[in-house]
Amino acid sequence: MTFAFVGNPSVGKSVFFSRLTGVGVEVSNYPGTTVTLTRGVVKARGKTIEVVDLPGIYSLGASTEDEKVTKKFLIQDEPDVIINVLDASRLERNLFLTLQLLELNIPMVIALNQIDLAEELGIRVDVDKLSELLGLPVVPTVAIRGEGLDEVVLVALGEQGKAQDHYRVMYSQLIRQALAGLDFSFPDSSPSVKIAALLNDAEFVELCCMPPEANALLTYARRFRQNLELEHRLSVHDTVSRDLYGESGHIVDSVVIRVEPGKSMKDRIDGVLTSPNFGIAVLIGALLLTFLLVFRVGGFLESWIVDGIFEPHILGPVEAMTEGMPPIIRNLIVYSLRGVEAGVAIAIPYIAVFYAILSVFEDSGYLTRAAFLLDNLTHRLGLHGRAVIPLVLGFGCNVPAIMAVHALGTRREKRIASLLISLIPCSARTVIILGLVGTFVGFWAAVSIYVMEVFIIAAMGWVLGKTLPGQRSGFIMEMTPLRKPELNSTLKKTWMKSREFLYIAFPLLLVGSAFLGIADALGLLSVFQDFVEPLSVGLLGLPAFAATALVFGILRKEMALQILAVLAGTANFAAVMTPLQMYQFAVITTIYVPCVATIAVLKHELGWKDTSMIVLFTVFLALGVGVLIRYFGPYFL
Template sequence: VFVVGTYLEELIVEAFEIFVLQPFIALGLPPLVEALGTAIILALQAGLGIAFPFVFLFYVIISILEDSGYMTRAAFLADNAMHQIGMHGGAVIPLTLAFGCNVPAIMSVRLLRSRRERIIASFLVTMVPCSARTVIIAGIVATFVGIGAAFSVYGIVFALIIITGLFLSRVTPGEQFGMIMEMVALRRPDPKLVARKAWARLSEFLFIAMPLLLVGSVFLGLLEFFGVMAIFEQIVEPYTMGLLGLPGYSATALIFGILRKEMAFETLAILAGTADLGAVLTSLQLYVFSVVTVLFIPCLATITVLLREVGSRITLAITVYTISLGLLIGGLIYHLLA
């Protein structure tokens, strides 16, 4: 995912720069038109060039795992480990689904037998790096910092998931049940079916995330043109710089990330004025931003499903916990490595 996705990203981003963005700027249009047009082009560049390669490849991998019948075996193998964090092996299914998208993973939590297990699983699922978070890790850290650094982000997240699970297993009231699950036969994934499933999942990104990104980009372009963004960034920059070492516009990117996680990355590229983030931010800043974004509040769709599945109280607890965790870990990394 990292290697192929990065290669495709570089090709698409460079093509946009050469064949779209530079010719558009050379037209010499009125300032407002140029600002809006540039915002739209950067949004398309960010969405198609940064997110698309990683999202599609990740969905292909998830589809292969699902179609092979390996998931039930993984649940059986993980049963002992899952019991250590208060759940049975079946919980590995929503946790694995969460690597693709947290929304269906949260919906699958209802299959767990007790409310205790559903609460623990919901907390942990929202921390799993979904495909959108993988876009951030691969597109920012792997591309501009290094593949080793990208894997270290996963290491941090997985360590926090384990710690959180161990803690919740000891403080969450309720019963813990054993596991009974039908073991389906292993089979060779059908390439056509895998491709169709991957495309079905990717189409959500293209037809839901991209329009949001375009609208958000135009909105940001207008705010930036009229100076509103500059005022907001001046207000928050002392806090973002003091706590995380990040420029003020990173706060705007984090806010847009609540709509969809990959939009934090794409918005950052738009506000930075370039998809080459390494040219405007240091490796440490990019690393901290990625860690905070990955751990930060779940996306809006996930929050909506959480409200339906576990109620407002648990949803609020998850939201507060993930925001606090993201800022805490990001701040620690910045102050330790700065």
């Protein structure tokens, strides 16, 4: 049996799911897409039930990848029961999707979530009357506290296979006239398919009908739509939306009693957080605090893991034990362990710390306020407010930042955000900027690299926003109410998101490390160094050994600095490199191809084609900037 969780974003659906399934879940992409589905298993009354957490959507439209995947899953995979999670404090907006789901004729149960929050806001829902009106079971829940979750599953079990006599939308005369015309030519097609045809949702129609019937239905519907719009000067799409909202409003008026609540401290705090002036100041402070915590706590944990565990107790003894082994076997072992070290040092310190903070922001409702405040700014980069969090995360680590582009609506936005994140100087690049330029060239020289990076990122975002083809999604987001985050929920969400890196990026990181070790043992890195010498020495003016250090930076960015010291024979870089060369090396390392772990998650999110294009672009951009620094840098350094 399969139960599908469907609902708007921020209704508590994921909290509901994680509470119900615990940590035994599987995260995977829907076939042919980059949209993630989370699956888990629940046992109830001796039956094993697969539960699927579908992406949060506002409608069964076709404007975002999330909407398309949800619609495709419901039609093609056809779950046994839909569990539609509604936010009781935002019932009218949520019912828009509910009315669309009813037309699919799949057994459904309503989980009326956040009942406690609705009551705080003076909203009282007559659950029995709502159930009677919709013709569906309605179960009140408070997912964050685990209340009502088991009851929802047990009720859903009872609805499996039932033919529900549910609520039918009464469309306006204009739409009924069009449907009557289609009924005459296509009597066997369901009302939901005919509505989709009128809305020109070809994907929905093609999923439900064979190609000849689908093409004919879309053609007939197009004629009806054009005639009606010419005759009545009303958009069919707008009319359907108006009808659905009208029905939602009617239902809410029938089942909701509103009591005017007094102005609470939460309301006053909310007013500050969303104000144009104070809100921006708070947001900047929150972003700086996030960056500081990720950098400081992550850096402390990384030092402890690397210097306190791996180097003295694992890598040191293993290097000593493998001293007499053939170089290929020794390098395979040592480099693989270094890959494990890099993976653990990235996953635990930076990803887990950031996702813990992100979960707090998400559960408290602050995330939607940050997106709202920065929407205008990010629109100039071809994105919208929701992209703020992944971009900020990139300063800590590019890996979780690119994983966070799931939240963006369209593939176009995911491509733009992923490229911009790849250019953001993460904490590992910061090690190179501060450890090389900050120490041996000067503080302001190091600051200038950040300024240069911000300029490049802004310029690339503006260019891509203007030129990259693809769908632009509008930014419609309900402001979720402020509430106190629950520790248990935060820890579970942190674990579920962090382990995605371990499953996706860690294996490729391990393979990449082993490959570099074998290449080094076979002398291929030396061959590479000789091969690129005309480029590294002739064009860029760097020392010959710098090219090999740049290659190791692909494994882990700060390793470029470590290998540079090994190859140079000293950590006093001023003795072997000029200030211009150090500045140039740091800039190239900061811009060119991200580390193996980042490449792995890029491939997971975008596929090999887009990943290859991003890698090649960053390499050529780094070389171009490096050449400019060689010839114009002496005027400034």
